[in-house]
Each structure stands twice: as structure tokens, then as C-alpha cells.
Amino acid sequence: MFALQVDESTDIGGMAQLLVFVRYIHNVKIVNQFFCCKELKETTTGNDIFSTLSEYLKSVGLTWQSCVGICTDGAPAMIGSIKGFVSLVKREKSSVITTHCFLHREALVAKTISNDLKSVLEKVVKMVNFIKSRPLRSRLLTKLCEELESKHLNLLHTEARWLSRGKILSRVCELKEEMLTFFTLEQQEEFCDLLADETWCAKLSYLADIFELLNKVNAKMPGKSENGLSSTDKIKALKDKLQLWGGKVKEGNLDMFSHFALAANSGEIIPIISEHLAVREKQLQHYFPDICIENYDWIRNPFVASISTQYQLTLMEEEQLVELRHDRDLNLLHMQLPTDEFWVQIKTKYPHVAKKALVMLIQFSTSYQCELGFSTLANIKTNKRERLKTFEEVVRVFLSTIQPNVKRIFQSHQAHTSH
Template sequence: MRRAGHFALQLDEMTDVSGEAQLLAFVRYKDESDINEHVLFCKALPGKTTGEEIFQVIDSFFKEHDIEWTYCTHICTDGAAAMSGGVKGLLGQVKKVNTEIKWLHCIIHREALASKRVSPELSAVLDDAVKVINFIHSRPLNRRLFQTLCQESGTEHEQLLLHTDVRWLSRGKTLLRLYELHNEVYVFLKEHQHSLAVVFEDAEWVARLAYLADVFSKLNELNLSLQGKESHILNMYDKVKGFTKKLELWRQQQVKPQLPFGPLSDPRPKLAP
């Protein structure tokens, strides 16, 4: 890497399963006629996850391995203040040692943030879905009873998936699983006299749930396609641009359902691949 000269960094601060803050760094650099990329390091953040402490971890690693900041041309992070802050953030600290460095906002993180902005009607459906999942999945007795119901019904899946905002893939998977088991969920909520059982009797609510499941599944596919080795801004731009054109096509094809179906039928609109 030192022989290659200039390089770019991608940084992500996260919390592991033990609750410890970790800083993960990826590096990309030119090696003769090829572009190499790999994990540079993964180090624990000892104190607060501030821009100064993040900089100290990276700077210590650079000094230990005799890497000059002047050769770092670009840094890609999320938009958190600790990363992008121009004074106390990581960017501000790096600018003190390399004024020419360029900062980029991670395209996947930006897309994930944009996908959180949904209409109030769809947001209400998402909130109800999370409440239903929490009622069934977060209580051991309910989870066992629901699993038994699914086994007796012969369904492909026997459990719902919990939703977490920390993992951006969870939303699409959670909604899709809920839709696939919405018949069993309706029966379970009805047996337990839960107030949200009535939403599954509302064909329009079920249609919106199906719509969200399909859209977020497509977003998951997009997010996964933007990752991986040898990804660069040109093919990422093409994929995002193509996806926005698909969204416009789906919007034009969308027709408000006439609600001819009951609460336990399949109202899900089919999205073109």
C-alpha cells in the first residue's frame, strides 16, 4: 500500500454484539495496473465516539505502519456529525493534516436515509406492522403459540422477523415475512382479541402492507447490488439511476385497488423485475 502512493479510505463506526464501539476501515489503492481494496483494520474505540477519538485511532495506526496522511486523497463515511463535522468531526481533524483531502457521503447510507421517508398513510401501516410483530415475537409464549399455529397450517415459515432500524435490510425482510404469514397473523390476533386484528380485515391496509413489502424488497436488492468488490461510482450511479426509472414506471402502473378481495386473499400488486 505504501508503494502504491495515493489511497482512499471508507470508514464506518458501529456497535458489536457485546455493545463495544468499533471502527472499521476499508482501503482502496492502485497496485500497478489494478485497483486493490480490502479491510485495513477494525479497532475498538476506547472512549466516546467523537471525531477527535476516531481520528486518534486512525492516526495511531498510520504512524505505527509509517503511512502518510498526505497520500490519503478521499474519505467516505456516513453523514454523522462525528464523521462529517468540519470543526470537531473527523473531517475537521483530517483537514488539519491534509487540507486537500476530499470527503464523500456513502451512497448506500444516503439511499437508506431517503428510503425512510414514506407517506403518512404508509408510515401508519409500518407502525402497525411493527406493533403486531412485537406482540407476537417479543413474548416467548406468543411466539410458541404462533409457531404451533403455523405448523398446523403447513406454512413455509413458522416465525415472524423482528424489525430493527440499526440494520437497514431488516425492514424489507420483516414486512415480506409478515405479509407471507398475514393469514396466520390475522387468526392469531383474532384468537387473542388483539385490537390490531381489525387492520387485517381492511383490504386497503393489507394492500399497503403488500406494497411496502415489495418496495422494500426491491430496495434491499438495490442496496446489496451497490456493495461488493470492485464497485465504483460509475456502476453505482447507473444502478441508482435505473432504479429511479423503475420507481417512476411502477408509479405510473399503480392503480388504486377497487377492494374486491377479502382480508385473507392476496391483493399484492406485482412489480416488474
């Protein structure tokens, strides 16, 4: 069995590139690996993606019947109900599990902010763009920060899109005094008025704090061993935290917001913060409907979790789970191995229940590897290498972690003898 992580983007030459990663069982572990990078010649519809990937699967001896999961970014071409890529795959295998990337869904939640806070975010972006638009301005700000012995010397940029807002807001919040001096020298009255406004700065401080807290959650989800179960745990924890923070704010406790707790006139925007946290909690519930994660506790620990009809196990699977629970040797083995390795180890002895568990563990929960892959792709295909012919091979060398069998490669080639 295997699961796929699929995403599509446009390179510097304007060509659409389909990037795919695969997760499968190798020896005793579940591993992630680069699968393919295919150019979509014309349109980028769901049918184009499906046809391209189906052709590649056939060329490597695989079929959709072995696919148990697909993770996408949730774009219409991917999840369209009629002609979307996922819908076409489900016609081939209806039981395939589809996942909308957790990071993309959380990013959609992050966009839900009130007009008051949205205007602050837009002004910060405008300030940063003004400074970054010319190298001279960036150098002048750096020089000013050095003279003022600031903690940071400049604004920063991050390639991970879901981390950008939090990092930029935190840096602007920490450099607002230096930026006020800089904009005064540049005669930017609009920016000066904003940075001198204590209420506006209080809103900025809150945005810096809330995005920083969300970034901590996002940074924990892109791990290579991350699956739907572990990612769901983190989202459920975030839901409870938002509810907790909302209650603490109403009580006047602002300890969780480090920047905002130090801001002047912070009391004036408490109602805005309470509303924002409530709306964010509601949106999180919308994009992440309740998943009865407890129904999968038997996967994490089959020796402790009680058997329930909610697990939706067949009679054969339940019987094997009962036998497994009373196998003392495997109980001791379970304490020594990671969850995925444990189920791979016993899939021969208990094939039915092990397969049920592995189908869940092999799922991708994010399209993070594709995002990193596109960053690599941008570094490979530049203006001077826009027409690179062996593009997929170069990408494979960069992204694949498989060690090449040099001896076998040499045996398949004939050395040039001297004439």
C-alpha cells in the first residue's frame, strides 16, 4: 500500500509542475520519498493531473488499487466533486482516504480576522514593503538599528508562508521604536502616526502574539513521521487553548500574550481580542470538524484501549485484536518500538488488524514536503536554466533520500576504450 502527497505550482518559466511524494512501508518502517515531478503541458485540470499521475503509476508498475490515501492543498482542481483529481481517483478506488492539508486549513482559519485587526496587518505589510522595496532603505534601517544597539538589525523574510506573518509581526513589534525614527527621517507621516498611536501598537502587539502562538502549532506538524492521528491531537489542543485564552482575557489575565501584556492602552482592545478568539475558535471548528480520535486509541496502544463497536472493525479484525491483546511478548515489544514499526513487525502474524492500523498510519496530514520541494524547484530552474531538459532527474537528485547503487550503475554502462 502507499499514500500520496500531491501539489501543483508554476515555475519561473510559466510551466505548471506537478510534484508528488509517496509514503510506503519499506523493511520495518513507514518511509517518505520523492515520487515524481511532471510538467503539465497545457491545462491544469483535475483530469490532467489524474491522467499524468496514472500514466506514471503504470510506468513504475503500480495501480490506484494499492493507493490508500491522498493529501492535497484543497484547490478546486484537486478536490472538485465532479472533475477534481480526488473524485477521479475515487472512481478507481472508492475507499481511498483523502486529506485536505492541515497547514492549509489552519492558514484559512488565520485569515479570519476583524476589520480593525486586518487594517493593522495591511499597514504592517505596507511598511515592510516600503523598506524592502529598495536595498538602500534596508541598509539605512540596519545602520540605524546598530547605532541604537537594537536586539535585531533588520526585518526578516521566511520562505515558509504559514510562518511569515508571525515572524514579520514579531520583528516589527520589537523594532517599532527604530522604525518610527527611520520613517521620521524618510518623512513618511502615515507610518509615523501609526507607530506613535498606542492603541494601534497594542493591536500590533496582540497580532504578533497570536500569530507567534499559532506558528508554534504549525511548526510541530510538518514532521516526516506526522500522520492524521498526531496532527489531529495538535489541532484539538489548539481548540482548547483558544477557549482557555478567551476565558483568561475576560478575567484580565494576559500572561499568554507577552508583547501585548506590555503594551499601553491594552485594555481598550480587550473586546476586540475576545471577539477575535471566539471567531477563530468557531472557524477552527468549521475547517476541522470533530474527529473521534479516541476511536483510534487501539492503534496507538492495542493493549490498553478497550474494544468498541465504534472502531468499525470486522469480526476477523476484532478477533485478531483480542488475540493480540493477550500476547505478552508483543506487549513488551510494543514498549520498545515506535507505533508504526510495531504494526509493520506484526503484519504477518495479524495481517487483518495490522493492515487496518497501517492504513491510518501511512496517511499524509500535510503537503509540507511538496512546499519544500517547490522551494528546491525554484532554486534549480532559474532564468538561465529555464529550458533544462533533464528537469525531473535533477529534482530527484535533490529531493530523494535513496542512496544510489553505484556498482549497479557502473555495470550497466560500458567504459570507453582507447582507439
